[in-house]
Amino acid sequence: MSIDMAQFHQVFFEESFEGLDIMETGLLNLDMGDVDAEEINTIFRAAHSIKGGSGTFGFTSVADFTHVMETLLDEMRDGRRQITQPAVDVLLGSVDCLREMLTAIQDEQDVDEAKVTEYKKQLEIELNGSESIETTAIESVEAAAKKPVDNAQTGWCIAFSPHAHLLKTGNDPVRMFRELATLGKLTTTVDLLGVPDLFELDAEECHLSWQLDIIGHFPEDEIDDIFNWVEDDCDLSIQILSEQEGLDGQAAAMESIAPSQNLKTDVSMDTAKPKETGLSPVTKPNSNKNKKESEKSVAKTSSSIRVDTGKIDTLINMVGELVITQSMLSLVGEHFELNKLDQLKNGLSQLERHTRELQESVMNIRMLPISFVFSRFPRLVHDLSSKLDKKIELVLVGENTEVDKTVVELLSDPLVHLVRNSLDHGVEMPADRIAASKPETGTITLEAYHRGGNIVIEVRDDGKGLDKEMLKNKAIEKGLINEDAVLTDKQTYELIFMAGFSTAEKLTDVSGRGVGMDVVRRNIQSLGGNIEITSKLGQGTTIAIHLPLTLAILDGQSIAVGDERFIIPLGAIIESVNVTDDMINRVVGKGETFRLRDEYLPIVRMHGIFDVVSARATKLTEGLVVVVDGQGMRCGLFIDDLLGQQQVVIKSLEANYRKVEGVSGATILGDGSVALILDIPGLVRLSNQ
Amino acid sequence: MTEQSENIETEQAEEKKLENLVQFLSFTLGNEEYGVDILSVQEIRSWEPVSRIPNVPSYEKGVVNLRGAIVPIVDLRDRFGLSHLPYTPLTVVVVLQSVATEGVGKVMGVVVDSVSDVVDVDKKTIQSAPDFGTKVSTEFINGLASVNERMVMLLDVDKLLKLEKLEDEDES
Numbered sequence: 001m002s003i004d005m006a007q008f009h010q011v012f013f014e015e016s017f018e019g020l021d022i023m024e025t026g027l028l029n030l031d032m033g034d035v036d037a038e039e040i041n042t043i044f045r046a047a048h049s050i051k052g053g054s055g056t057f058g059f060t061s062v063a064d065f066t067h068v069m070e071t072l073l074d075e076m077r078d079g080r081r082q083i084t085q086p087a088v089d090v091l092l093g094s095v096d097c098l099r100e101m102l103t104a105i106q107d108e109q110d111v112d113e114a115k116v117t118e119y120k121k122q123l124e125i126e127l128n129g130s131e132s133i134e135t136t137a138i139e140s141v142e143a144a145a146k147k148p149v150d151n152a153q154t155g156w157c158i159a160f161s162p163h164a165h166l167l168k169t170g171n172d173p174v175r176m177f178r179e180l181a182t183l184g185k186l187t188t189t190v191d192l193l194g195v196p197d198l199f200e201l202d203a204e205e206c207h208l209s210w211q212l213d214i215i216g217h218f219p220e221d222e223i224d225d226i227f228n229w230v231e232d233d234c235d236l237s238i239q240i241l242s243e244q245e246g247l248d249g250q251a252a253a254m255e256s257i258a259p260s261q262n263l264k265t266d267v268s269m270d271t272a273k274p275k276e277t278g279l280s281p282v283t284k285p286n287s288n289k290n291k292k293e294s295e296k297s298v299a300k301t302s303s304s305i306r307v308d309t310g311k312i313d314t315l316i317n318m319v320g321e322l323v324i325t326q327s328m329l330s331l332v333g334e335h336f337e338l339n340k341l342d343q344l345k346n347g348l349s350q351l352e353r354h355t356r357e358l359q360e361s362v363m364n365i366r367m368l369p370i371s372f373v374f375s376r377f378p379r380l381v382h383d384l385s386s387k388l389d390k391k392i393e394l395v396l397v398g399e400n401t402e403v404d405k406t407v408v409e410l411l412s413d414p415l416v417h418l419v420r421n422s423l424d425h426g427v428e429m430p431a432d433r434i435a436a437s438k439p440e441t442g443t444i445t446l447e448a449y450h451r452g453g454n455i456v457i458e459v460r461d462d463g464k465g466l467d468k469e470m471l472k473n474k475a476i477e478k479g480l481i482n483e484d485a486v487l488t489d490k491q492t493y494e495l496i497f498m499a500g501f502s503t504a505e506k507l508t509d510v511s512g513r514g515v516g517m518d519v520v521r522r523n524i525q526s527l528g529g530n531i532e533i534t535s536k537l538g539q540g541t542t543i544a545i546h547l548p549l550t551l552a553i554l555d556g557q558s559i560a561v562g563d564e565r566f567i568i569p570l571g572a573i574i575e576s577v578n579v580t581d582d583m584i585n586r587v588v589g590k591g592e593t594f595r596l597r598d599e600y601l602p603i604v605r606m607h608g609i610f611d612v613v614s615a616r617a618t619k620l621t622e623g624l625v626v627v628v629d630g631q632g633m634r635c636g637l638f639i640d641d642l643l644g645q646q647q648v649v650i651k652s653l654e655a656n657y658r659k660v661e662g663v664s665g666a667t668i669l670g671d672g673s674v675a676l677i678l679d680i681p682g683l684v685r686l687s688n689q
Numbered sequence: 690m691t692e693q694s695e696n697i698e699t700e701q702a703e704e705k706k707l708e709n710l711v712q713f714l715s716f717t718l719g720n721e722e723y724g725v726d727i728l729s730v731q732e733i734r735s736w737e738p739v740s741r742i743p744n745v746p747s748y749e750k751g752v753v754n755l756r757g758a759i760v761p762i763v764d765l766r767d768r769f770g771l772s773h774l775p776y777t778p779l780t781v782v783v784v785l786q787s788v789a790t791e792g793v794g795k796v797m798g799v800v801v802d803s804v805s806d807v808v809d810v811d812k813k814t815i816q817s818a819p820d821f822g823t824k825v826s827t828e829f830i831n832g833l834a835s836v837n838e839r840m841v842m843l844l845d846v847d848k849l850l851k852l853e854k855l856e857d858e859d860e861s
Contacts, residue, residue, distance in 0.1 A: 564741060610743035656796045657752060657761040660742055668754045674740035686744075 012053045013106050014304070019046035020099050021375060027092050028378045030083060037077070044073045050098070061111060062101055068123045069094050075127075078182055090122045092379070155184065155216060155240075156223055161191075161209030162234040168204060171230050177212070179226045184216020305405055307365050315361050322354045363553070364402075370448040370457070371399035373412045377419055377446060384423050391430050391440055392423060397447035403455050407547055410527055411457070414520040418459040418543050419444065421517070426463030426541055436538065438462065454529075457545045466535040468492045493533035497521040525681075528554065528569065554650055556667070558643040558675065559626070561606045562614030565675040567648055567667060568628065568637070572680045576626040576642060584620055591687075592620070594636055596627060604687040605638045609662065616640045630680030637683070650677065662686045710809045713834070715841050716783065716801040719771050722841045723801075724808065724834070729785050729846040731796060733804055736780035753798065755784065763849075764800040774802065787850040797850050808841065810834040815843065 026043040030036075047070045054062035069091065075081040097119040104111045158180075162173060180186050194207040201207075214223075220238060227236055329347045332340050374396050385392040403411070427433075427442035434440055445460040468489065475481045475495045487495075497517050524531045529547035548554065548571070556567035583594045584603075592603040603625065607615030617623030617640050625636040648667035653660060653676075664679035713724035739751030739762050748767035752759050762782060766773060774780075781801050787794040818830040831845040 612743075651757075651759045653752070653759055656759060657742075661744065663742075666740075666752060666759045668757065668759075672754055673738070674752050674754050674759055676740065676742070 009057060009106075010304075012057055013102060016050045016053060016102050017099065019050045020095055020102075022046040024092065024095050024379055025375060027088055027095065028382055030088055040073065040077045040083075044070065044077050047073055059105055061116065062098065062105070065094070065098060065101065065116060065120060068120055068127065069098075072123060072127050074178070078178070080182075087126050090119075090126050092382075094119050094123055156212075156214050156220065157239045158212040158214065158223065159209075159237045159239075160212055160227070160234060161194075161236075162206050162230065164202075164205040164207060166206045166230060166233045169230070169233055171233065173206070173208075173210070176226050176230070177210075180212060180214055180223070183218050183222055184214050187213040187215075189213075305366070305368070311361065311365055315358070315365070318354065318358045318361055322351075322358060325350045325354055363404075366405045367402035368405050368408050369399060370401045370403050370408065370455075371396075372408050373415060374399050374446055374448070376412070376416075380416065380419060381423065381444065384420065388423065389429065390423065390427055390442065392427055392442045392444055395443060395445040397445060398449045401448040401450060401455060403448075403547070407455075407527060410523065411545075411547070414523045414545070415446075415457070415459070417516050417520050418545075419446070422459055422461040422463065422541070422543075426461035426465075428464050432464075436464075451546075454546045454548060457547070458542055459545075460540065460542045462540040465537040465539055465541050466493060466496070466533070467537055471495050490533075493535060496533070497531070528571065530571070553647050554667075554677065555645065556648045556677065557626075557645050558669070559606075559639045560641045560643055561610065561639050562612040562616060564610075564612055564614070565643070565669065565673070566606070566639075567675050567677040568626065569664075569677065569680070570645060572628045572630060574627040574629055574634070576624050577636075579620050579625050579636075581621060594620070594625065596636070599634070601627065601634050601636045602687070603636045603638055604683055607638075607640075609683065609686050628680050630682075630684055633681065633684045635684055635687075637678075637680075648675075648677070709812050711812055711815075713808050713810055713841065713843060714783070714804065715806050715808050715836070716781070716804045718766055718769065718802055721771075722805065722839055723765075724810075724841045724843045725783070725785060725846050725849075726843075727807060729787065731784040731786045734782045734784060734798070735778055736776045736782055736800065750800065755796070755798075758796065760784065760796050760798055762798040762800060766800070766802075776800070779803075785846050785850065787847045795850050799849070808834075808836045810836065810841075810843075818842075 023043050023046045026039050026046070029039055047066055051063050051066035051070055054060075054066065072081075072087070072091065076083050076087075081087075097115055101111050101116060160173070162171075166173070177186065177188060189211040191209045191211070194209060195201070196207060223238055227234070230236075325347060329344070329351065332344050332347060336344070377396070378394055381392055381394040422444050427444065428436070428438075430440045433442060443462050445458070447458045447460065449456055471492050472481070472487065472495070475498070476483050480495065480498050481487070497520070521531050524545055524547070527547055529545060532544045532546070533541065534544070535541040554567075555570040557570050557573055559566050559568055577596065579594050583596075585593050585595065585600065587593055592605075593600045594603055595601075603620065606612065607618065617638075620638060623638055623640050624642060625638050626642070628635060628637050648669075650665045651667055653663065653666050660676075662679055662682040662685075663676045664682070665677045666674050667677055669675050712727040714727050714730050715722055715724040717723070737753060739753050741751040742749060742761075748764050750762045750764050752761050754760075764773070781804050782798040783801055783804065784796060784798045786796050815832040815834050817832055818827045819833070820827070829844050829848050831843045834841050834843055
């Protein structure tokens with residue numbers, strides 16, 4: 001029975017990483033004073049399913065490690081352990097460690113054993129600290145067996161034999177046993193007699209039955225409560241346990257445990273459990289081998305996306321309507337007469353509408369909520385603020401705003417950078433904040449919202465704000481600007497995007513090297529977006545990132561140069577002007593410039609750099625100058641005419657061809673011809689050559 | 690690249706071992722006759738106006754929209770240094786697809802005078818390209834075959850598809 005488990009690995013990894021994220025978020029949300037039981041439950045469940053999964057797939061190291069975490073979490077869940085900050089920190093560290101382990105396994109690399117052992121040790125220290133207070137349910141079997149019960153205690157003897165379909169009803173015996181263990185000292189004895197042959201075994205059925213001896217003073221009602229849910233799905237008898245029986249029970253427990261190969265009752269009672277335990281010697285080597293062979297074949301970089309079924313349903317509806325419209329149109333076309341013209345027009349407009357809707361909903365499938373990016377920040381802020389001794393609260397707004405998957409992936413690094421900057425440079429030390437009569441705890445807000453066809457992401461802090469004078473002095477000092485340069489507010493703030501600019505007084509490992517902000521801006525611009533800073537000294541800074549919703553469609557302005565059509569990204573256009581002779585100046589060796597209000601802008605002749613022989617306008621006064629902004633470089637693009645605005649679908653030139661300087665891609669116009677999309681920074685570079 | 694193409698070629702050879710024949714699509718440029726492996730031919734179209742690409746060699750005519758894909762068009766006459774012929778609706782564009790690269794191969798259209806025939810060539814009769822030194826570039830020519838007493842120059846599609854700079858771009 002060699003089922004190729006490898007095919008499920010990818011899913012397991014995805015789910016595990018999701019689980020780790022859940023755990024992380026949960027741990028960060030834990031409020032020391034007032035712990036929400038549901039929160040711990042969530043964390044516990046995530047840990048539990050990682051453990052179950054890794055066990056099933058034979059990643060024993062992961063399963064072992066998670067087991068320790070789970071034990072700790074279990075105690076917290078049952079309220080047997082106080083939730084302390086150190087414990088949470090250890091758990092957070094373990095989450096990281098687990099993530100590394102999983103990544104290593106996924107990449108077929110060796111797990112960093114030293115680190116794993118280190119964290120495991122920490123976890124165990126954390127665990128054992130409280131073990132003296134109360135024996136955990138897990139150890140109770142061994143512990144109870146070792147030392148006989150001291151005093152005659154009343155207890156209960158429960159014979160519990162669930163029906164085969166118990167697991168399918170969603171009940172988990174282990175849960176119930178844990179519950180029981182909270183009542184008193186629990187001893188469990190498993191009866192494996194009911195387990196059928198391997199070949200007849202249905203992994204989803206439960207063939208085990210248990211004898212549960214529980215010692216403690218409590219009424220039968222409490223036991224009834226626990227088994228309340230499964231009453232109809234099992235045979236249950238509850239008897240009072242006398243001293244003698246109790247001891248016998250213990251002994252019986254020992255006996256039955258020995259042959260069943262360390263069958264600890266605490267092992268997660270996954271549906272696959274009977275198979276695992278009873279047959280482990282047979283299946284283990286097999287599955288290990290499978291793992292090694294098949295892991296090689298797993299495509300590591302296969303990228304997948306989880307789509308809401310609702311979105312797919314909409315899509316199917318849409319396609320259905322499209323098909324109807326199409327058949328209607330073909331009916332009209334079959335015997336076309338002039339009086340059917342209205343019908344035809346109708347059909348065409350329907351077709352247009354449906355196509356547009358279809359396009360939108362297909363785009364929608366690629367959309368992911370921005371929370372995919374945001375979710376990592378609570379951790380980042382938590383870690384960094386404690387490192388920097390600052391008190392910072394992170395507020396996330398608009399996490400459900402949806403963005404294209406590619407944007408989400410590429411956005412995460414720049415955002416991390418911005419948030420780190422806000423933490424390090426923006427928000428002041430608590431003492432300084434109090435001195436400035438601000439609340440001691442600083443706030444960093446991450447907000448995402450839609451505006452027009454763009455998504456805007458703001459990183460806001462209520463820190464000290466940017467000091468314009470200081471920025472300017474620093475820039476002069478570093479030789480980035482001239483001493484007598486007159487800068488507008490906006491230009492001053494833009495200084496921080498220049499390479500080599502840093503205002504941090506000393507370097508920290510958080511920030512201050514002066515690389516980064518320029519990279520951030522470049523990344524954002526490569527996504528077709530831009531970045532804006534507003535700041536008030538003493539009140540805080542807001543950095544807003546504007547991004548197109550999707551990278552596949554672009555709002556473009558089509559222009560004409562001679563017979564040729566080009567598309568300029570609409571976002572890059574500032575304005576277009578008719579230049580007059582008196583605006584034009586010639587600079588020796590540098591070509592032409594023109595004066596636009598107070599600025600002198602270089603002129604880039606499109607027909608010149610693209611060698612268009614058919615260009616109508618060769619004199620600057622005859623054509624149009626479009627003022628464009630490419631990565632902070634403004635210039636005037638000299639063209640024949642503006643044609644119209646339209647949304648264009650971006651097609652890659654490189655797929656069959658190669659990259660062309662000054663061109664970022666191509667698109668297909670309504671008449672089927674190809675138009676090139678201009679890459680403004682590339683054009684500027686080209687014109688400088 | 691060449692290794693891969695050789696691999697593929699040997700694979701193809703194995704497939705055709707029984708008859709030991711390879712099929713080529715032959716076309717003419719002026720008085721010369723060329724052939725390309727039929728498996729690399731995607732379709733044959735007539736000439737249609739292209740969108741010019743700025744600042745590229747003159748033989749790269751531009752790009753066209755081929756059912757949603759942007760496909761470059763290369764004039765083989767220009768590429769091989771033959772005299773230029775004006776384009777008419779009868780001018781033929783052979784759309785070639787490289788098979789050497791894994792996954793989706795690159796697609797390119799080549800402008801030729803006319804397509805003549807599909808010829809079966811016995812592998813054994815293919816001669817290697819003669820060496821003219823530096824005088825005549827034979828880098829695209831895989832071999833020579835004679836069909837009905839005429840010489841057909843067999844082109845290496847993969848080398849043909851590799852436009853200049855392409856390699857640099859790939860490496861960087």
